[in-house]
Amino acid sequence: MEIGTTPAKWHGSPPVDRDDRVKKTKVCRLDYLDTGKVEAKQIHVSEDLKTELKATTTNSNIQLRLYVVEDLSRDVIELLGYHLGIEPAF
Numbered sequence: 001m002e003i004g005t006t007p008a009k010w011h012g013s014p015p016v017d018r019d020d021r022v023k024k025t026k027v028c029r030l031d032y033l034d035t036g037k038v039e040a041k042q043i044h045v046s047e048d049l050k051t052e053l054k055a056t057t058t059n060s061n062i063q064l065r066l067y068v069v070e071d072l073s074r075d076v077i078e079l080l081g082y083h084l085g086i087e088p089a090f
Helices: 018-023 046-054 074-084
Strands: 027-033 038-043 062-069
Touching: 038 046, 046 074, 062 074
Parallel strands: none
Antiparallel strands: 027 038, 027 062
16 A cells, blocks of 8 residues: 555645555544443554554453544554454455
């Protein structure tokens, strides 16, 4: 992935903020607890996402962890794919 956005969105010329688009991160981690509560954490930096994915949770009250991704940038795709074992073809 070289671009960070589809050529159809260029409107004539490639985007000048290509590096920014490649690293763009907008992810929300939702932890559903056995108490019925939901804890949310916003992640806006790819390095923070990497740290979050590497960290093992010590909270045994988590029933489900859900990642909601708003923008599939190159960094987000690579980090989620690697840490969650998602095949590139998916």
